[in-house]
Amino acid sequence: MEWDWNFVWEIMPTLIQGVKITILATVLGSILAAIVGLGIALARRSENRIVARSVGWFAEFIRGTPLLVQLYFIFYVLPDIGILLPPLVAGVIGLGLHYGTYTAEVYRAGIDNVPRGQWEAAKACNLGGRHTWTHIILPQAIPPMIPALANYFIAMFKETPLLSAITVLELMNQAKSVANTYYRYIEPMTLVGAFFLVISLCSVVLLRWLEHRYGRIER
Amino acid sequence: MKKLGILAGVAGLAITAMLLAPGARSADDAKLEQLKQQGFARVAIANEPPYTAVAADGKVSGAAPDVAREIFKRLGVNDIVASISEYGAMIPGLQAGRFDVVTAGLFMKPERCAAVAYSEPVLCDAEAMLVKKGNPKGFKSYEDIAKDSSATVGAPGGGTEEKLALNAGVPRDRVIVVPDGQSGLKMVQDGRIDAYSLPVLSINDLVKKANDPNLEVIAPVQGAPVYCDGAAFKKGDEALRDAYDVELAKMKKSGEFAKIIEPYGFSAKAAMSTTREKLCAAK
Numbered sequence: 223m224e225w226d227w228n229f230v231w232e233i234m235p236t237l238i239q240g241v242k243i244t245i246l247a248t249v250l251g252s253i254l255a256a257i258v259g260l261g262i263a264l265a266r267r268s269e270n271r272i273v274a275r276s277v278g279w280f281a282e283f284i285r286g287t288p289l290l291v292q293l294y295f296i297f298y299v300l301p302d303i304g305i306l307l308p309p310l311v312a313g314v315i316g317l318g319l320h321y322g323t324y325t326a327e328v329y330r331a332g333i334d335n336v337p338r339g340q341w342e343a344a345k346a347c348n349l350g351g352r353h354t355w356t357h358i359i360l361p362q363a364i365p366p367m368i369p370a371l372a373n374y375f376i377a378m379f380k381e382t383p384l385l386s387a388i389t390v391l392e393l394m395n396q397a398k399s400v401a402n403t404y405y406r407y408i409e410p411m412t413l414v415g416a417f418f419l420v421i422s423l424c425s426v427v428l429l430r431w432l433e434h435r436y437g438r439i440e441r
Numbered sequence: 442m443k444k445l446g447i448l449a450g451v452a453g454l455a456i457t458a459m460l461l462a463p464g465a466r467s468a469d470d471a472k473l474e475q476l477k478q479q480g481f482a483r484v485a486i487a488n489e490p491p492y493t494a495v496a497a498d499g500k501v502s503g504a505a506p507d508v509a510r511e512i513f514k515r516l517g518v519n520d521i522v523a524s525i526s527e528y529g530a531m532i533p534g535l536q537a538g539r540f541d542v543v544t545a546g547l548f549m550k551p552e553r554c555a556a557v558a559y560s561e562p563v564l565c566d567a568e569a570m571l572v573k574k575g576n577p578k579g580f581k582s583y584e585d586i587a588k589d590s591s592a593t594v595g596a597p598g599g600g601t602e603e604k605l606a607l608n609a610g611v612p613r614d615r616v617i618v619v620p621d622g623q624s625g626l627k628m629v630q631d632g633r634i635d636a637y638s639l640p641v642l643s644i645n646d647l648v649k650k651a652n653d654p655n656l657e658v659i660a661p662v663q664g665a666p667v668y669c670d671g672a673a674f675k676k677g678d679e680a681l682r683d684a685y686d687v688e689l690a691k692m693k694k695s696g697e698f699a700k701i702i703e704p705y706g707f708s709a710k711a712a713m714s715t716t717r718e719k720l721c722a723a724k
Contacts, residue, residue, distance in 0.1 A: 301631035402529020402599025
């Protein structure tokens, strides 16, 4: 078992195809998770008890079951009731929903941390519900959440290999198919690890910058 | 952790290689001795009936492991212990020492012959495709799939069918790697893939179990050759392989070989009418 650089260059284009899909799935999944998370966090605070309870129960259900099981469900079971999603879409929905329930908790913590006085001040200024949220609460709640949200996005990025189970040709699947063809694991798997590491480190830098830029709030 | 795992694996390999290096011949005979002593041989299977099957209670059967179990018994190794693996992972796993032999319907092809030491042929089969009833896209061969730019075909990752489809000119993004037979069947039913390709007997078994009147089997696929598998040993274990071949030949002669594989639907005559040499040289 020797490291073969020629082989590395030969398989590089295939793996880069996989990297593109991995990044695409992560970005789309993150956006969905951010939206779903906010939706869940807001719905759980709803004054309508039925909405708050049922959304809360739904979120606990998703949070308490493995992502892989959910992916299988979305991909293989939903077609039985007529919902046929392409693999990547199914994967993004799976990632987005699953991580949405995690980010919902981050949002909840962020919103709970906005001082009570702010709510009272908004009320005193006669601001409506929508204005209170969009102009007073969320602008103060979101910046401190950025590091915690970033954590989940990196975690999600590293969970994209699970999508190979539902035939998405992302990085891990491409590497496996390369290994299947050439009977060699050492180069493809090492490269997969290296790609993930490099992209994670880059995104850490990017997220630090985001935190720096938007993370500070004046009180 | 992944990195650590690889490092540990490499270190382990290096040590094994050092232990095995002096005198390949003596190491060979030692391999059979070692198997006898531990009382079992580790085999790789795929859980693709009728080639290899794992029953609900965990019992391993299927034509390939049944033949291997009998031969190992005759060699003095009491039992086989099977682990399920993807086709593509079998040869690397064999090389890494995770199994002693692959008995999974891994068809002999020149590039595989170069990577492992095959026994003489055991199970022979042609290729088939599973499609929706009436074969709406009119597939007869892998080339037909290549020609239709919207058609997709499912195949096991690293399996013969995946390579046949790719060689026929179906682009990579239209050859969907399907993890197992049940998923492939479901994907055809759901219309995710237009065809699912496996050997004839595997497809027939799958369809029989699914009992779905909306499916149709196309067999054999035109232009795809009849392949035969053999028990695949690690390069360097040729002495064990040769001992295996001797017992296999005896069983073929006495008719016991046919008695094991024919109930599964395989033809013993097909396996006996060809040789490893011919199959490994074939294009």
